[in-house]
Amino acid sequence: MAGVPKRRRRAAISGVYTTAQSQSASSRYGLSYALEAITGALAEANLGKRDIQGLYAAIDGWPQLHGPSSSRYDATNWATLLGVPLRWLTGSPNSGNGSGVSALLDAAAAIESGYIDTAVIAAGMSAHRPGATAPWTVPTDPLTDWLGSFSAAQFALVARRYMHVYGATVEQFAAAASTIRNYGSINPDAVFSRSGPYSVQDILDAPMVADPLTRLMCAPANNGGAAIVVTTLERARDGTQAPVVVLGGADQAVYPAYAEAPLLEHPAGGPFPTRWVDDAFGRSEVSRDDVDVVQLYDSFAPWVLMQWELLGYCLPGEGGAFVESGVMAVDGRWPTCTDGGCSSFSDFGVPAILRPIEAVRQLRGQVADDCPGWRDGVHTHRPGQCRQARDPRVGLAVGMGPPTGGGQLVIVAKDR
Amino acid sequence: MLEPLEESLRAGTLVVQRCERCGWWRWPPQLCCPRCLSEQYSWAKPSGSATVYSYTVIHRPPAPHRHRVPYLLAIVRLDEGPHLLTNLEEIAPEDVAVGLAVRVQVRVGADGTASYPFVPAAVG
Numbered sequence: 180m181a182g183v184p185k186r187r188r189r190a191a192i193s194g195v196y197t198t199a200q201s202q203s204a205s206s207r208y209g210l211s212y213a214l215e216a217i218t219g220a221l222a223e224a225n226l227g228k229r230d231i232q233g234l235y236a237a238i239d240g241w242p243q244l245h246g247p248s249s250s251r252y253d254a255t256n257w258a259t260l261l262g263v264p265l266r267w268l269t270g271s272p273n274s275g276n277g278s279g280v281s282a283l284l285d286a287a288a289a290i291e292s293g294y295i296d297t298a299v300i301a302a303g304m305s306a307h308r309p310g311a312t313a314p315w316t317v318p319t320d321p322l323t324d325w326l327g328s329f330s331a332a333q334f335a336l337v338a339r340r341y342m343h344v345y346g347a348t349v350e351q352f353a354a355a356a357s358t359i360r361n362y363g364s365i366n367p368d369a370v371f372s373r374s375g376p377y378s379v380q381d382i383l384d385a386p387m388v389a390d391p392l393t394r395l396m397c398a399p400a401n402n403g404g405a406a407i408v409v410t411t412l413e414r415a416r417d418g419t420q421a422p423v424v425v426l427g428g429a430d431q432a433v434y435p436a437y438a439e440a441p442l443l444e445h446p447a448g449g450p451f452p453t454r455w456v457d458d459a460f461g462r463s464e465v466s467r468d469d470v471d472v473v474q475l476y477d478s479f480a481p482w483v484l485m486q487w488e489l490l491g492y493c494l495p496g497e498g499g500a501f502v503e504s505g506v507m508a509v510d511g512r513w514p515t516c517t518d519g520g521c522s523s524f525s526d527f528g529v530p531a532i533l534r535p536i537e538a539v540r541q542l543r544g545q546v547a548d549d550c551p552g553w554r555d556g557v558h559t560h561r562p563g564q565c566r567q568a569r570d571p572r573v574g575l576a577v578g579m580g581p582p583t584g585g586g587q588l589v590i591v592a593k594d595r
Numbered sequence: 596m597l598e599p600l601e602e603s604l605r606a607g608t609l610v611v612q613r614c615e616r617c618g619w620w621r622w623p624p625q626l627c628c629p630r631c632l633s634e635q636y637s638w639a640k641p642s643g644s645a646t647v648y649s650y651t652v653i654h655r656p657p658a659p660h661r662h663r664v665p666y667l668l669a670i671v672r673l674d675e676g677p678h679l680l681t682n683l684e685e686i687a688p689e690d691v692a693v694g695l696a697v698r699v700q701v702r703v704g705a706d707g708t709a710s711y712p713f714v715p716a717a718v719g
Contacts, residue, residue: 324659326668326710327659327668328680329657332651332668335668336650336668336669338651339649339650340648340649386654386655387652387655388654388655389656390652390653390654390688391651392651439680440648440670440678441670442648442670443649446629446677446678447630
């Protein structure tokens with residue numbers, strides 16, 4: 180009997196697209212942003228709608244349909260809308276804010292196994308009140324309405340506990356926020372383009388939202404959409420851009436986002452399991468040192484420190500010193516959140532999809548900043564002017580919606 | 596499923612689910628025990644004593660809570676084990692610390708809605 184065939188196929192990202200990201204009031208539906216992004220990403224991939232076999236999109240409702248509006252993924256709605264049959268129906272519909280990365284991992288696995296050839300991951304949201312607290316993170320349970328909880332408050336609770344256990348400081352949180360916001364400030368496409376530069380003190384001096392989080396440590400809500408086309412590496416080589424290979428990844432859900440008390444430690448005792456992170460590196464066959472550019476999920480600045488620890492780049496409690504050492508800068512070891520992240524580039528409610536998109540742009544060398552030669556891919560790598568990492572080959576992107584315990588991680592690399 | 600809890604709160608007592616098979620106390624309410632998966636539980640009255648696990652002073656909340664600022668949102672750990680998201684009352688923000696001993700004080704509003712903030716153990 181012949182042996183089990185080894186996995187032969189590789190999945191690669193062949194198209195990415197981001198709509199304008201904006202805080203202005205908009206009459207567009209999230210679906211409209213998603214559609215624009217899907218069309219744009221397909222064009223970059225040199226594919227048409229008939230090539231779509233799988234699609235997962237996080238949107239804020241189905242305005243054109245009768246019946247209750249649902250933000251849930253619904254393959255039949257999409258098949259009807261696009262006029263194409265869909266053959267991959269399981270793309271992580273319920274993984275919340277991190278769903279873009281989870282769906283990307285699922286799509287890559289489906290493509291590698293030969294189940295489908297091409298999938299599109301998309302997202303589009305229209306914040307109801309731009310600039311306001313994200314409405315989807317305020318619990319509406321009658322039992323907990325009275326609490327006055329909301330997303331920043333939940334992360335503030337985790338941050339306070341983290342400060343208590345490890346001695347982290349607000350200056351360390353502010354260091355992460357200023358580095359990331361300064362990238363966003365020199366990104367012409369960022370919601371907060373030209374808003375900086377920000378010093379650590381500027382971050383600390385911003386109005387307090389939920390102690391210890393100031394407004395500049397929090398990502399505000401905005402409108403926007405994005406899409407990623409994933410296909411076989413062979414087909415990706417026919418696209419208009421160099422393919423970016425999905426090496427691997429992993430995800431983990433342990434705890435509901437925003438619903439109840441967010442704990443730094445596992446409710447049943449001990450730390451949250453982190454084996455999923457090791458699995459992601461193992462499956463990708465890269466080490467942490469092989470990574471050249473990192474896109475963390477910076478919805479709230481303290482979470483950046485904790486993600487470095489979770490990812491195994493430093494020990495628990497060392498995230499603050501790690502960040503303050505300058506690793507995240509464009510001339511540092513791991514340029515991080517180089518588009519300005521959730522806090523400055525865009526947080527349209529489900530912004531996890533934007534993390535791998537920025538990783539792709541970094542690997543392609545397609546980054547707009549203040550370098551005189553950026554249009555030709557010529558960069559100075561000087562902080563405050565440049566946000567392009569130096570010749571990156573491997574990128575890491577995470578989607579980490581919940582305050583603790585879970586997350587999604589994908590590792591991507593240049594084809595050649 | 597939550598009627599016994601709501602009724603008890605309106606009568607001034609916080610109750611928490613306790614697994615009838617393994618004795619595990621759990622919060623928030625859910626269908627089965629996360630430890631042994633038993634669906635059999637009772638609504639048990641905890642001692643009401645707890646310690647502060649974490650807290651935050653809220654200055655800029657969403658609209659419905661803006662009139663309350665500054666207020667204290669906290670996580671407390673009941674002596675029986677479960678962690679509750681709650682408010683701290685009858686204490687100044689600068690006097691709160693992780694580890695502070697607190698106790699539950701159920702309040703019933705004029706409209707009949709109940710809440711279960713915690714106050715310093717030394718008070719009331």
